[in-house]
Amino acid sequence: MQHHLARRGFLGAAVALGAAALTAPLTAGTAHAAGPGGRWPTGFPLPRGFQPEGVTIGHSPYAYFGSLGDGAVYRASLATGEGRIIHQGLGAGHSTVGLKIDRPGRRLFLAGGWSREIRVVDARSGALLRHFTGLGAETTMVNDVILTPDAAWFTDSFQPQLYRLALDRTGEPAHELTVLPLTGDWTQGPDFTANGIERTPDGQALLVVDVFQDGGSLLRVDPRTGVARAVDLGGLKIPHGDGLLLLGRDLYIVQQAVDQIDVVRLDPAGTRGTAIARITDPDRFRIPTTAAVWGDRIYLPNARFGLDPDPAVADYDVVSVPRV
Template identity: 80%
Template sequence: MHRPLARRGFLGAAVALGAAALTGPLAAGAAHAAAPGGPWPTGFPLPDGFQPEGIAIGHSPYAYFGSLRDGAVYRVSLATGTGRIVHQGLGPDKATVGLKIDRAERRLFLAGGWSREIRVVDARSGALQRHFTGLGADNTMVNDVVLTPGAAWFTDSFQPQLYRLALDRTGEPGDAITTVPLGGDWVQGADFTANGIERTPDGRALLVVNCAKGGGSLMRVDPRTGTARTVDLGGLEIPNGDGLLLLGRDLYIVQQQKNQIDVVRLDATGARGTAIARITDPERFRIPTTAAAWGDRIYLPNARFDVDPKPETTYDAVSVPRV
C-alpha cells in the first residue's frame, strides 16, 4: 500500500483478569477450518495474508472480518471456526477497516480507510449496495463505524469530524453522507486522532476514542451538534485505544499495542466510568484491534501490526471470557 494502514496500530493461554482498581485476492468460497469435534473453538485461523482489523457479529453465531489488504470480508462460523470470503473487496488501497452488521443481518457497513470511502455490502451475497467516495480531505482515513437506530456513524482519524449515513425505519441506507464537525473538548492531534466509536448506554450520544488528548481519552459526542466532552474515567488513560464494545453499561476498550482490554463500567449517560477489569492474554494476544461478543465470550482479530505483512503471513482471531 502507498500509505500502510499499519500506522493505525502504532499510532493509535490463560486469561488474566486484572484488579478492578487498575492502579497501575482470495478466491470466493475459499475455506479454512478448525479441528473437527469438541467444544466451540476459542480461537481460529484467518486466511494467510488477510491483514484483519475490524470484526462484526450479529444475532447469529458468525463473525465477519474486514481486510486491510484489499477490503475483502471473511465470514466465520463461531461453532466450527470454518470460514469463507463473502465479499471480494475492491482491490489494493481499498481497505476495509471497521465494519458492522445491521440487526436484520442483511447489510454490512464498511469503513474504507485511506480510500476515503464508505461502502454498504449485502451480508449474504457480498454485492456492493452503496458506495460513497471522496470523503473528507486528502489525508482522511475513514476508520470505524457504529450503528444507531437512525444512522451509521463513522470516524475520521485525521479530520475533526464524523460521517453520518442516515438509515430509514427498515435500516435501508440513504443516498448521501452528512459531515458532522467535532467541537467542545475535542482536541485534534497533529497526526492520528479519532479511532473507535460506540453508543452511550442510554443511546443518546456517541463515544469516540481520542488518541491525542490527555494521553488517550474517551469523548462523549452529541450527535446533533458534534460537541464533545471528555468522559471521566477516573484517571485511566487509553493511549492505544482502538475498538470499543458496549455490553449493557460495560465498555470494553481494546488497547491494541498494549495487548490488553480495559473494561469500564459507565453511568447511563456515558459521562463517567469506573475501571473494573483488565483482560490480558500474553500467549495469544498479538495486537488485537477490535472486539465483538457472542454469548459469554469476546472475539478479537489479531492484526499483528508489529510484522511486515506478506502473502504468507499468518493471522488468527481469539476469544476471551466476558467480564
C-alpha cells in the same frame, strides 16, 4: 487502528486454542489465561495474508472480518472456526477497517480507511449496495463505525469530524452522507487522532476514542451538535485505544499496541466511568484491534501490526476471551 502501526509490516502466528484470559480488578494487577469452557474453539485461523482489523457479530453465531489488504470480508462460524470470503473487496488500496452488521443481518457497513470510502455490502451475497468516495481531505482515514437506530456513524482519524449515513425505518441506507464537525472538548492532534466509536448506555450520544487528547481520552459526542465532552474515566488513559464494545454499561476498550482490554463501567449517560477490569493474554494477544461478542465470549482479530516483514503472506488468527 493506530496510524503509525498500521503502515508497518506483520509476522506469521500459529493458532492458539488453549488459553482464555481471566479478568481481574485493575487494582489487583493484570490477570492471564485460564482454561476455556464449552466445546467451541476459543481461537481459529483467518486466510493467509488476510490482514484483519475489524470484526462484527450479528444475531447468529457468525463473525465477519475486514481486510486491510484489499477490503475483502471473511465470514466465519464461531462453532467450527471455518469460513469463506463473502465479499471480494475492491483490491489493493481499498481497505476495510471497521465494520458492523445491522440487526436483521442483511447489510454490512464498511469503513474504507485511507481510500476515503464508505461501503455498504449485502451480508448474504457480498454485493456492493452503496459506495461513497472522496470523503474528507487527502489525509482522511475512515476508521470505525457504529450503528444506531437511525444512522451509521463513522470516524475520521485525521479530521475532527464524523460521517453520518442515515437509515430509514427498514434500515435502508440513504444515498448521501452528512458530515458532523467535532467541537467542544475535542482536541485534534497533528496526526492520527480519532479511533473507535460506540453509543452511550442510554443511547442518547456517541463515544469516541481520542488517542491524542490528554494522553488518550474518551469523548462523549452529542450527535445533533457535534459538541464533545471528555468522559471522566477516573484517571485511566487510553493512548492505544482502538475498538470499543458496549455490553450493558460495561465498555470494553481494546488497547491494541499494549495487548490489553480495559473494561470500564459507565453511568447511563456515558459521562463518567470506573475501570473494573483489565484483560490480557500474553500467549495469544498479538495486537488485537477490535472486539465483538457472542454469548459469554469476546472475539478479537490479531492484527499483528509491526510483527511481520510481509503482511501479504503472514498468518493471522482470531482469539476469544470470557466477558467480564
